[in-house]
Amino acid sequence: MKHSIMNMLSKSAHALLPAGLIKASLLLALLAYSGTSYAQTALVNLVASEPGMHRITYQELADQGVDLANVLHRRLSLKHAGQAVPIYTKGQTNGRRKYFGPGGYIEFYAEPVDSLYTDSRAYTLHYDRASRVNFATQKNRYSNNQAAATEYQQTKVYDGNVYYDFLSPSKTDPWHYGQVFGGGVDDVPGTEVNFELDGLSGASTELDVEVYGIVDLPVAGNDHHFVAKVNDVEVGDQQFDGNVASTLSINSVPVAAGSNKFQIFIRSIATTPFDAFGLNKLTFRYMRSSHTSDDYVEGYFDSNQANVSGLTNNGAFVYRLEPGGGITRITGTKKVAADTLGFNTAGVAGNYVVAAPDGYKSPAVAMLPNEVDITSVEAEYLIITHDSFIGSDLTDLVNLRNGDYSVNVVDVAQIYAQFGNYLPSAESIRDYIRFAANNLGTRFVVLVGSDSYDYKNYASAAISFIPTRYEVTPGDELIVQQTPSDASYGDTDLDGVQDVHVGRISVRTPTELGYVVEKIRDFEARAAAARPNNAGEVLIAADEADNGNNITFIDDVAALINAMPDDWGDVIPDAYKALPDFDGGPAAHDKVIDGINSGPLVTAYIGHSSQQQWSRTTPPLFVASEIASLTNIDRPTLVTQWGCWNTYFVDPAGNSMADQFLSGGLQGAVTVLGASSLTTSEGERLLGIELSKRMFNPGMTIGEAVTQAKQALAATNPEATDIILGWQILGDPALVINPE
Numbered sequence: 001m002k003h004s005i006m007n008m009l010s011k012s013a014h015a016l017l018p019a020g021l022i023k024a025s026l027l028l029a030l031l032a033y034s035g036t037s038y039a040q041t042a043l044v045n046l047v048a049s050e051p052g053m054h055r056i057t058y059q060e061l062a063d064q065g066v067d068l069a070n071v072l073h074r075r076l077s078l079k080h081a082g083q084a085v086p087i088y089t090k091g092q093t094n095g096r097r098k099y100f101g102p103g104g105y106i107e108f109y110a111e112p113v114d115s116l117y118t119d120s121r122a123y124t125l126h127y128d129r130a131s132r133v134n135f136a137t138q139k140n141r142y143s144n145n146q147a148a149a150t151e152y153q154q155t156k157v158y159d160g161n162v163y164y165d166f167l168s169p170s171k172t173d174p175w176h177y178g179q180v181f182g183g184g185v186d187d188v189p190g191t192e193v194n195f196e197l198d199g200l201s202g203a204s205t206e207l208d209v210e211v212y213g214i215v216d217l218p219v220a221g222n223d224h225h226f227v228a229k230v231n232d233v234e235v236g237d238q239q240f241d242g243n244v245a246s247t248l249s250i251n252s253v254p255v256a257a258g259s260n261k262f263q264i265f266i267r268s269i270a271t272t273p274f275d276a277f278g279l280n281k282l283t284f285r286y287m288r289s290s291h292t293s294d295d296y297v298e299g300y301f302d303s304n305q306a307n308v309s310g311l312t313n314n315g316a317f318v319y320r321l322e323p324g325g326g327i328t329r330i331t332g333t334k335k336v337a338a339d340t341l342g343f344n345t346a347g348v349a350g351n352y353v354v355a356a357p358d359g360y361k362s363p364a365v366a367m368l369p370n371e372v373d374i375t376s377v378e379a380e381y382l383i384i385t386h387d388s389f390i391g392s393d394l395t396d397l398v399n400l401r402n403g404d405y406s407v408n409v410v411d412v413a414q415i416y417a418q419f420g421n422y423l424p425s426a427e428s429i430r431d432y433i434r435f436a437a438n439n440l441g442t443r444f445v446v447l448v449g450s451d452s453y454d455y456k457n458y459a460s461a462a463i464s465f466i467p468t469r470y471e472v473t474p475g476d477e478l479i480v481q482q483t484p485s486d487a488s489y490g491d492t493d494l495d496g497v498q499d500v501h502v503g504r505i506s507v508r509t510p511t512e513l514g515y516v517v518e519k520i521r522d523f524e525a526r527a528a529a530a531r532p533n534n535a536g537e538v539l540i541a542a543d544e545a546d547n548g549n550n551i552t553f554i555d556d557v558a559a560l561i562n563a564m565p566d567d568w569g570d571v572i573p574d575a576y577k578a579l580p581d582f583d584g585g586p587a588a589h590d591k592v593i594d595g596i597n598s599g600p601l602v603t604a605y606i607g608h609s610s611q612q613q614w615s616r617t618t619p620p621l622f623v624a625s626e627i628a629s630l631t632n633i634d635r636p637t638l639v640t641q642w643g644c645w646n647t648y649f650v651d652p653a654g655n656s657m658a659d660q661f662l663s664g665g666l667q668g669a670v671t672v673l674g675a676s677s678l679t680t681s682e683g684e685r686l687l688g689i690e691l692s693k694r695m696f697n698p699g700m701t702i703g704e705a706v707t708q709a710k711q712a713l714a715a716t717n718p719e720a721t722d723i724i725l726g727w728q729i730l731g732d733p734a735l736v737i738n739p740e
Contacts, residue, residue, distance in 0.1 A: 041127040043068075045422055046078070046363035048110030049120045052298060053319060053353045055360035058092070058104040064365035073100040077132035078108055079124050081421045086327045088135040107135070109319070109327055109353075110361065115425065116172045117455045117467050122366065122422040135319070135327045140344035142305060142334040148342055149303035151201040152352075154288035158195055159281040161458045166482040167214045168278070169244050171470065174482050175458060176212055176278035180226075180266055183274030187227065188266040191279040195260050197286050205255050205286035207235070209248040209264070214276040215477045216243040224277050227265040231256065237267060243479045245280065255286070295359025302349035309340040313356040318343040321351040366422070372414050374432070379408035379440045381734060384429065385448035386465035387411050389507070393514040394448065400520060401734060405444065412449075412466055424455070426469040430489055437492040437500050444703055444734050447486060447504040448513065450659075453650040462652035466504070473722040475678035483677040484650045485725045490707065497714045497724055501703025503671070503733035505662070506649050512663040516670070519636040520732055523670040526635065527601055528739050534696075535571040538564070539595040539637070541578035541588065541622070543607020543615040549681075553607045554581055556642070556685045560604065563692035568738075576600060578621065585617035592622045599635025601737055602695075603669070606688070609643030611656040627660040630667040638702070638737060640691070641674030642684040647728050648676045658730045671702060671731025675723070683723040687713050699740040703733025 044066050048054055061068060068076075073089040085108055093103030106125070113119050142148075160177030168174035182188030197205065209228050217223045222239040228248060229235060235253050240246035264279050290297060292310040308316075318330040318341070330352075336342040341354065381401045385394060390411065398407050412429065419435075420428025436442035449465025471485040490498030507513045530537055540561065542553040557579065561569040578591035592614075596603055605614045605621070615621040639661055641647060647658040661669035675684070690709035694700055710724050 042368055043125045043127060045122045045124050045366040045368060046106075046108070047120050047122050047366050048361065048363045050361055051110050051112040052296070052361040053107065053109050053355050054363050055105050055107045055355075055357075056363055056365075058101055060362070061365060065367075066365060068100045071100045071127065072098055073104060074098065075127055075129040075132070076100070076106065077126045077128045078106075079126060079131065080121060084131045084133045085123060086133045086135050086325070088327075088329065107360070109321065110363070114172050116174070116470070117424045117426065117464070119456055120423060123363070124368070124422070135329045136322075137329050137331060138320075138346070139332045140330055140346045141332040142342045142344045146305050146344075148305040148307045148336075149301070150290050150307055150309070151287050152290050152297070152306065153285055153300040153302075154199070155299065156197060156284045156286070157281055158193055158284075160191070160193075160279055161456070163278070164453055164459070165212070165214070165278060166480055167243065167478060168212050169481050170212070170280070171481075173280065174453070176280040179214060179276055179278050180264065181274070181276045182266040182268075183272070184268055186267050190226070190264040190266060193262045193279075193282060195262060195282065195284070196258065197255060197260070197284060197288070199289040199291060200255065200257050200286060201289045202287040203254060204252045205284050207250045207253045208283040209236070209250070210280045210283070211238075211246050211248070211264070212278045212280050213240060213243050213246065214278055215274075216241075216479055217272060217477055219271050219273075221271050222269060223272055224275055225267045225269050226277060227267050229263045229265065230254065231261055232263075239269065243481065292354075292359070295356035297354040299351065300349070301345060301352045303345065304347055305342060305344050307336055307340050307342045308354045309337070311339050311341055311356045313358055316341045316354060316356040319353040319355075320345075320348065321353065323350075368422075369413055369417050371417065372411070374410050374414050374418060375435065375439070377408045377440065378406045379436060379442050381405035381407045381444045381446070382433070382436050382440070382442045383407065383409045383446045383448055384412055384415065384432075384466060385409060387413065388465060389448050389510055389513050391510055393510055393517050396517045397446075397520070400517070405734070406441070408440075424464070424467055426467050429467070430469060433489050433500060433502075434492045443501060444701075445489065445500055445502045446732060447502070448507070450506045450508045450654060451484065451504075451650045452652040452654075453482070453484070454652045460652035462654070463508070465508075468650060471721070471725040473677045473726045474719075475722065478678060480677045480722075480726070483722075483726045484648065484728075485676065486728050487710075487725055496718070496721070497711055498707055501701065501707050501729075501733040503703060503729035503731055504649065505732065506654075506659060506730050507663045508654060515663060515666050516731070518666060519670040520735065522634050523601070523636050523638070523735065524739070526599070527737055530601060531738065532567070534568050534738075536573055536576060536598075537601040538568060538572050539576045539578070539592070539600040539603045540572065541592050541603075541605045541614065542580075543621070543643075544580040544585070544617050546608065546616075551681050553681075554579055556606045556681070556688065559685060560606065560688045560692050563689040565696050568696045569692075580615065580617045580621070585619060585621075588617070589619050589621050593626065593630070596637055597631045599632050600637055602640065603637045604640045604642065605646075606642040606684070609641060609646040609657070611645050611648050611651065613657070614641075614643065614646070624655060624657045624660045627657075627664055627668050632668070633666045636666075636668060636670040638731075638735065639669040639672045639674075640688075641672065642688050644675055644678050647672055647674030647730055649728065649730055650676075662730050669731070671729065671735050673702070673706065673727070673729055675726055676728050677722055677726030679722045679726060680720075683713075683717070683720045686717060686720070687723045687727065696738050698738050699736060700738065701733060702731075702735045702737065703729065706733070
């Protein structure tokens, strides 16, 4: 179906997409009749997935269903993030050239993207003369009597998006080539990168080597010392301190035509017991021949005149990228030879683009979503979901909560469109949640859909249905820079502690969502039936004592039990206490499985853990692969995990303890609470006490209990951000353990 102007203009001043097909004269009549201003006439998104000069023709738009025939092309404008972007438009080649049509095109320059979540930018095409910013035009006549350069400075980047590292210090680029580790020995070899500098003109290049410091050691002086070699020749070394990014800049690096080799090495520091860092990227700036094989050249020209050869089409154009973001089209160029265009810079050195028709970057065409009202509907219980999950199972969840709360379901695409410039971002979700909390009465937020840290699919095909935010949490020498933190979405007053109760139903398919909703229904029915006799409703397990760190987890068990109301903590039978220090490892393991299968409302684990297992005992108390064999169907438990990493929810494989408990079937858990980061046993114990004081109280939702517990912890231990930001709810925050 083609979408013409009528199809893209609003019947009201607020809708993004209506329907129909009209000519330009009727368009103006529609605008006058509806009162719609030019500034409100968004038509379509042009999505750029790489930086550079873009061109899209009338025919390419029409082929994608967007027919702009007979529109006054000089009234087309472009915006990104609400700001006008320079645009050049050409009218149709036959007939009245002031109108868009066959032979016409739109040009714009897409800037690079610095985002964790996407490589793309959405540029919104408007019919809006008032906001249009034109390319400038400068006529510089090419002279046959002046010399013309045949080289320019090219910038080429080798970016190591190979290894995801939760210790990477960049908030937008946590991927690098891989960790380099060593200590006490010089020149421990690290990453090797083979590179080619195409069209090399000269024997040297400038090089920037960006390295991520992975550890921050408690020693005086620097933590890191690395050496860079190119073609086995040492070209520079650098020391730096901490879990930060550091760049070594080298002015003259010897390179050869063809293949070259870069290597990085650890060089020891006398006061540092070991070192760990990661090579992130290499940036080369070198003189390159201005011959093109793809009809596109972009780089720094500092000569008065230059020739670009290898152009396969007539109609090449030259553009100067101005420092303030403007674009200047250079005219007065000359066809020096069949495949060569000459241009004059008028002495203005800068970044230039030369493109023939086949060389331009091509934006994708993305229709604007029909705008849905997400800013005026009351929502005490706000569900943010991906459209993959909008269906009967989600309706069942809405019906479960409608009796107690006003409920609204919002497609995350609407949040991106109205709060985030149409592209995925955590900030747009956070901004919307803050808006909802302040204006729509929102107390509970449920994110329906899983997440993956591999947003750009460098190493997997995983889908991020609802992205999370990432926070920095402490871990002694290991500062976790990439802690996935849905909890931070609930921080509406930006004081570092959540105010809104946030949970994520981390599912990948509607079938998995159906499992979780059924388990919610089963759990709440059993919780209501269990009152007032709570004996046998809490299973508690712990790791063996960690004598090396002076941690006795059975003391933490006692602290958590003592914090529970008496009618819960005092009636836990011995069969529901799985303690390797008393039972031995194998018996404690069997107690955990038998206990969960018998259907306690709550299962708590305290001790060392990872994404895949509880405890350091032999055998482990419990591992993720055992969850599928549980038999507690119709009797799901709520799991609290007091250890590191066990509720990490952004692994592309989706196979953590929490994932398997929640969405692996009708067995397992109805909701899982725990850490998505490295945490301290002291912090876990303190939050555990505060949570145990609250979560068993009549009528208390798990979301309210967690939020209040974190607020209490922050009041006395504000530095405990590993727990405050790094402890999550996977499941429904409105779940009640002890209904009134």
